[in-house]
Structure formats: structure tokens, C-alpha cells
Amino acid sequence: MRRLPVTIVVSVVILTVVLACAIAGGLIAPHALRQSLYLGSVGAGQAGHLFGTDQLGRDVLQLSVAGARSALAGPVLVALGSMLIGVLMGTVAGYRGGAVDMLAGRYADLLLAMPAILLAIVVAGLLGGGYWIAVGVLVLLFSPSDVRLVRAAVMEQASRPYIESAKVLGIRPRRIMFRHVLPNVFPIIVANVLLNVAFALVALSSLSYLGLGVPPGAADWGRQLADGRQLLGSNPLASIVPGLLIILTATAVNLLGDWISDLLDRKVATR
């Protein structure tokens, strides 16, 4: 086994920390939402508040730890949900062709033709906002690229002799699609899910920033970034910390995704 690249080690460390915070946020930062009206917003270096406090007097560090949950749960759900749609529609469309393929193609065209973030803003706004609504909208908006990706990969496999042999042997189409074709396009799926986690993190944070994601006051990096705008003078760290966290997490997921897809590609190539 070759040595792991440094960037991958760093990415894994970052993501492990974020994951730990998301799972055990309550233990690591039990006072994330405690407001200190007496203290108000203070800058960095105050005793007990490494990065200072926000406009409600909450500790920026603890709040950021608590924000890890919404930073991971939503994006992971968006990536998995959209890939589920992608796998179901893309596999059937790519394998069957014909009318099913046409319908899946139109679905993808229709959704891709609309400006995604704008649509998300409108829908989230109409439905009254909220984190899970934003997640649901993003699942739908992320799905067309997954449908196309899986469809193309499946089509490439479907003309291979091992698939044609399976057809001639009379194996049921559903079994061919999900037992034969799908495992062989798996690397592409894994890589794209990870890339989508990074995109979804940024998209969800943007929606929260615009006030369409989490409710005001919730622990969320996008929200913190937006709320911190007013404090740029007194405590700039209130928005710099969550901003950096978004960038670091998204980059780490991206790098890891690229690396894993390379690894799986090579594994498939040596078969």
C-alpha cells in the first residue's frame, strides 16, 4: 500500500473532527445556545471565550461546534437523496432506453433549465423556509445531474458482453440492472455523492445565510455567517470562524471524493 497523501490525511482529520462535533455536539459544547446578555458581544480573547461571542452573547466556538450537525446532516442527506433518484431513474433509463429514457431525459432537462439556487429560494420562501424544506428542495435540484451521470455509466456497461450474456441467459432485467450493472458503476456514484456533499453544504449555507434555511438563532454556519455581518467591527471572528469552517469542510470533502474515485477507478482498472 502506498503512503497516503498529506492532503488526504488532513482532510480525513478535519472531517473526523466535524463528524465528532456533529454526533457529540451536546457533550463537547453543552452551552452553545446559552446567551449572556450581561456580557453581550465581545471580541476574541475574553476569558472563557476563545473566539469571543456573537450578537446574542453566545460563545462563537461552542456555537460553531454545535453548527457541525446541520453542516453535515443536510448535505449528506441531499447528496444521498439525489443519488437515490439518480440511481433509480438513471439505471432504468440507461438500461431500458426508449420511452423511459426519454422521460428521464426530459425530467433532467426541465430541472437543469431552471436556475437552481433561485428556484430553491422561491420554493423555500413560498413554503415558509425551514431547514428540512431546503434539504428537500435541494434533493430535487441536485438529482438531474445524478440521473444523467448514472444513465451514461449504465449505458456504457450495458453493451458489454457480460451484460449481453446475462440477457441471453434469461436473467430478469431488474436483476441485471441492480446486481450486474450497478456494482460496476459504483465508483462513479461514490465519487459524485461526495462531490455533491460539498456542493450541498455550500448551497444549504447560502440558503441559511439568506434566512431561508434554519430559523434565526439556530446553530448553523450559514446563519452565523449572516448574523456575524453586523459584528464585523466588534468581533469579526463571529463570521470568519463559520466561514472558514464551511470552506475547510467543503474542500476536505472534495479532496476526499477525488481521491476515493481515483482509488476505485484504479481498482476497477486492474480487474
Place this chain on the structure above:
Amino acid sequence: MTAPLLKTTGLRVTGPSGVIVAGLDLEVGHGEAVAIVGESGSGKSMTAKALSGLLPRGVSASGEIELEGDPIAQWRRVRGSRVALLLQDPFTSLSPVHTCGAQIGWAVRDRRRRAERVRSLLAEVGLSADVAGKYPFELSGGMRQRVAIAAALSADPGLLIADEPTTALDVTTQRGVLDLIGELRRERRMGLILITHDLRLARSRADRVLVMYAGRLVESGPADEVLRAPGHPYTARLAECDPPLDRRLPELVTIPGSVPQPHSVTAGCPFAGRCDLVVDSCRTTTPSLVETGAGHLVACPRTTGEGLAPSPPVSMDRPEPAEPRPADEEILAVRGLTKRFRGREQPALDDVSLTVGRGDAVAIVGESGSGKTTLARCLVGLERPDAGTVEAPSRIQIVFQDPYSALNPGMTVGTSLAEALAAAGRPRSEVGGLLELVGLPGAYARRRPRALSGGERQRVAIARALAPRAEVLVCDEPVSALDVSVQAGILNLLAKLRADLGLTLLFITHDLAVARQVADRVHVMYQGRILESGPAGAVLSAPRHDYTRRLLAAVPGEE
């Protein structure tokens, strides 16, 4: 005495997992044609890449290479002007977005003379001047390979290295391209290194032959002598594996086992594990090349210099039925089959009719584009014909050409077979029996395809096709991606299955010698039509149709 055109001393190529070519001494004179022959894994292609300085990343060469007496230090200076490379596949070796003229002209320095030079090069390779303005996709395979030759010649190289230059081409085009390379070599007094897996081709096109095995040179010498009186057991066996075109052998000669990885051979003769003349010393001392005749070198301690007698004398040819017995029962009937693919002028199948009797072996021969594969696909239901009827039993199965994509890479052999059995309502316990049927040990059920050689994969593919107790087996070029020694094993297996199981074989192939070994009846296809049908012996020995005659005349070594 002048220095030879190319001389290598102790050429070693080393890759990430170890040695690929273990010390090769090679000399090519001006105007000389040298063939390097070997099966896959012999290191012949890596030798070509090392000689043209085009080794892939992670692979390095050591040893000395001299061109006309100067050691090569800088590949950039040498390539093109002194050494040119011609690759196997004319479909990928030319750029699809540049015209042929532009590609030929890339190596012509003088801009003003470029157009004129391209015209004269095109004339030299037998193409008209208007080809210069065409794109590669507008040309046939043979024409593309001619364009590639013109491009290789544009800087007047002294040495041309041709790596399987005609393997991707049809036989009738193959011959023209080989003739052209031969003529150009004589006219230009150019050295030629011909890399090939085809012994017959090497014999008919080269002055000298080098036989490589597992990265080592095992024999070299004058082409005729090496192949008429081989000194190394490997060469002898390899020559015997090549099926003859003029008769049918009772059983084809095979070499048991497979070519070892060059880096796994440490001491002794690389062929020791598969050799039937092996003695103890073969396994411990590495044989050195010994001169057995004028310029004839053999790396085998057992060589006598007399040449090895062809081992089992071919005495009893399996009697070829003059007129195959009238089939007792028709098992497959095709009537008026027509298929036209969208956007194609020429129909892929044009009113094809044929019948196959139970237990018969029928070969369908033809070049690429003849419609033979489309016919096979229609028979098993992978393609729907536009018109005509197919009457086939439900238990008809197919084996494809490419062994590497024939099996699901993610499933073990056992799972693949069990699934095929399950689809036919048979229990998993029959997996072992299936493997045994195709000559593989039962333990192979636990292996994944990547741990299998090409021949073994093809055997598994046959086993899978037999899983539902197939009555008819359609084989679409099942051996054309395999080495000759492996090919013979598969052909023997098919003959045995036919005899033991009463299997009906429909064998699609471009190789007439293979058709001769396998089939009782032959149908010759051309442009979607069956031109000639009849008993194999009659069609292949006394063809009536002009096209069949041309096809037969184009087989290398049959001139």
C-alpha cells in the same frame, strides 16, 4: 565493415512490478526485415516501445542502443527522422480532428514544400492525392493504415518499427499493407522491425526471426530455418499450435499452462514449466544462446542443432466428411433475414437464409462488416431483424470475443455460474460440474475474473453458456483475442463438448484456418449476404466464388 543500422546490447526493460524484458541483443542491418515473434506477455511490444523511446511512465530501459554506431542519448533527435513507429490500430493512432494531409505533413519542416511532399508520400503508399484533404473517419481501415505509414515515412526514417501493423485489419487488406511495407523497405533500403504474434506472417515477411518468451530471447535466426527446423521446444510447439488451412487435424496441439510473468522467472529456462523435453538442469541454470547453425541461436541446453522433429506426427487426420451427413433434424432455421441499421446505406443482413442440423458444426466466415456478428446477435435475440424469421430452440446461448469483458468483474466465477444456473432453474451445486466440463478445477469457483488468464475466462464464459443445458452454442469470434497456444485449447474444448454433449455449434470467425478445424459446413458472408456455402473441405480447398478465392489467397504464408 559498416556499423549495423540498429544494435542493442543487453536491453532491459523494467516496470513497476519487475523485469519486463531481460536483456536483449538485437541487430538490424540496412534494408533488413527482422520479426520479433511472441505471445502476449513475451515483452515484444515493450521492446518496440523501448526501441522508439516511448516507454510508458514508470517503465524504464537500460542497456545500450546504437543507431548506425552512435549511442542514443536524446530520443527527440532520433525519433521520426531516424526511427519511426507504426502502431497496430489505425483507428486510434491517427488524430480524428486533423486531415490526413496535415498529419502526414507534421514532420515536414519546410513549409513551402509540405504540400508537394504530402502528395508524393501519398503516391508512395498507393493513395490518391485527394486523401490529403480527408479526415481519418472517411477512410477504411486499410487506407488509414496507409496514411499512418505515409506519416511515419515523412521524415525519411532509416528504421521502421511496426507493432502488429495488420492485426486490426481484414485479411484482404492485410496483405496489401504488408506488401506495401515490404516494397517501401526495399526501395528505401530501410530497416524493418516487425512485431507480431503470427508465425506464418513472420516467416513470409521477414529475413530473420527472433522468438521471445517471458521477456527473454529464446531463439533467433533466418526466418525460414527457425520455423522449418526450430531449435527451441517453445518455437516448435508454437509453430504446431498454429492451425493449418489445408487440412483438419484430429486434435490441435496446445501448450499446457500459460506464459509466466517475466519477473517471476529467476533461474533456469522460462519455458521449463511447460516443456515436455525438460531435464533437471533446465530449472536451475539459465540457458545461454548457442549457435546451432549459421546465424541461428538457440537458448536451450537440449538442442542438437538438427532442429526438433515435429513431435506428434500428424498421421490421422480426422476424416472430413465430403458431404456432411444430411441432418436428421433441423435445429435452427433462418429465412430471409434482413437487417438495416439506421443511417447505413448497406444493409447489415440482406436476405440471409440457412439451416443447421442438430449436432452440426457450422462456420460463418467473413471480414468485418460482412454481417456475421449481426447474424449471431439476431439468432440469440440481442438484435431484432427487420424482416425474415428465425426458428431457434429456446436453449441457444452465445460466447463473445473479448474474454476480458465477458465476465462480471465484481462477481466470483462461482457466483456468475450459479446465477446462470438459477436462471435456468438449476441448483448451485452444479457449478463444480460445469467448471470440470470446460477443463477448469472446481476451486476456480472462488476466483474473480481478474485472477484468470484470457483463455481461462473464455472457458468460464463457455461454462456459463452451457449452464442452461444449451443445445446450440453461437460462438462469435471466441478465439480471436487469444494467443495461438491458448486458442488451440479452446477449439479442442469446443470439439469435445460437441462430441460429448451433442452440442450444435455455430462458429463465427474471420480466420479460415480456424473455421477449417471447427466446422463441417462453411458459409462465406460478404456485405450482408451469404456468397458461398458447402462442406468445409470443398469451400476452403476448391472455392467456387471469386470472393472466397481472394479471401484464401490473402492468408499469410499461402502465396
